[in-house]
Amino acid sequence: GQNIDQPTEMTATEGAIVQINCTYQTSGFNGLFWYQQHAGEAPTFLSYNVLDGLEEKGRFSSFLSRSKGYSYLLLKELQMKDSASYLCAVPSYNFNKFYFGSGTKLNVKP
Amino acid sequence: EAQVTQNPRYLITVTGKKLTVTCSQNMNHEYMSWYRQDPGLGLRQIYYSMNVEVTDKGDVPEGYKVSRKEKRNFPLILESPSPNQTSLYFCASSLSGTGAYEQYFGPGTRLTVT
Numbered sequence: 001g002q003n004i005d006q007p008t009e010m011t012a013t014e015g016a017i018v019q020i021n022c023t024y025q026t027s028g029f030n031g032l033f034w035y036q037q038h039a040g041e042a043p044t045f046l047s048y049n050v051l052d053g054l055e056e057k058g059r060f061s062s063f064l065s066r067s068k069g070y071s072y073l074l075l076k077e078l079q080m081k082d083s084a085s086y087l088c089a090v091p092s093y094n095f096n097k098f099y100f101g102s103g104t105k106l107n108v109k110p
Numbered sequence: 111e112a113q114v115t116q117n118p119r120y121l122i123t124v125t126g127k128k129l130t131v132t133c134s135q136n137m138n139h140e141y142m143s144w145y146r147q148d149p150g151l152g153l154r155q156i157y158y159s160m161n162v163e164v165t166d167k168g169d170v171p172e173g174y175k176v177s178r179k180e181k182r183n184f185p186l187i188l189e190s191p192s193p194n195q196t197s198l199y200f201c202a203s204s205l206s207g208t209g210a211y212e213q214y215f216g217p218g219t220r221l222t223v224t
Contacts, residue, residue, distance in 0.1 A: 008150075031210050042114075042200060043153070045212035087152065096160065096207050097168060098143070102152035 002026045002090055004101035011107045012078055020073045020086050020104045028093035032071045034062055035087040037103065043087055046073070075106075083108045112137045114216035116201050122222045123191055131186045131219050133201030139214075141207035142184040143168070144176065146197040147218075153200065159184055160207045191223045 003025040012018040024032065031050035035043035049055055049064035049071060061074040073086055085103040092098070114135045123129055135142065143158040145168075155168030159178040173195055175187040184203075188195060199219045204211040 033210075033212070040218075042215035042217055043213075044215070048210050048212065050210065089153075091210070095209055095211075096158060096166065098153075098155055098213070099169075100145075100153040102150055 002092075002099040004088060004090060004099055006086075006088060006101040006104045008102070009105045009107070011109060012075075014078055014080060014108055014110050016078050017074065017076050018078060018106065020075070020106065022071045022073075022088035022101055024069050024071070024088070024090050024101075026069075026090050026099075029066060030091045030093055030095060032064060033089040033091075033098075034071075034073050035089065037085045037087060039084070046086075078108050080108050080110070082106060112214070114201055114203055114214050116199075116216035116219050118219060119217060120220050122224065124224055125192055126190050129188050129191060129221075131188075131199060131201075131221070133184045133186065133216055134182050135184075135201075135203040135214070136182065137203060137205075137214065138181065139203035139205055140181070141204045141211070142178065143202045143213070144174070144184070144186045145200045145202065146170065146195075147200060148197050156186070156199075158207065191221075193223050195221065196223045197221060 034046040037043040047062040054063045087103045089100040144156040145153040157176040159165045201216040202213040204213045
């Protein structure tokens, strides 16, 4: 199986920048996904990284270091609507199975 | 509108009473999957299907069955539900199970087994 770790909860202020970390140990790495999940709703796709480095997508960026088994999601100019859980996930070597971290609940305060 | 639908959204049942949670997608996706979500444990994969008549176990398949007779539908069957199956269930689909495709999730089914 896979071992994926994320902080349980974080708090940040509206307008600020927050970094949500995810570390993983996998047998055969095939990239890493980030999903956003608002309370009581379904997860929705944010990003997928398979190569090292930072990928920017508007206010959200995702970083990957394969040598360190580490990824982070960077959220800039935080808005209240960014209050949600953020889930990282890694696929199996053949993309048949998916392993999710327990999620990081982000609270954005005014 | 492209979507994954699940029914019912909420269900309270008793131990041992067989139930089925339906899942349907209208995106012609090959890959479908079921997850359960429990506090502190995150999403755990129950079963997945690569295509019609092709299903396989995820990480937590005990107590569940699935079938994939049509491409759009992937029902989850609990033959004899037990209280430890009380959870939030999500169905998901993606274009294919052979590449890095995003998954589209249904709205979830909250199941309580007493």
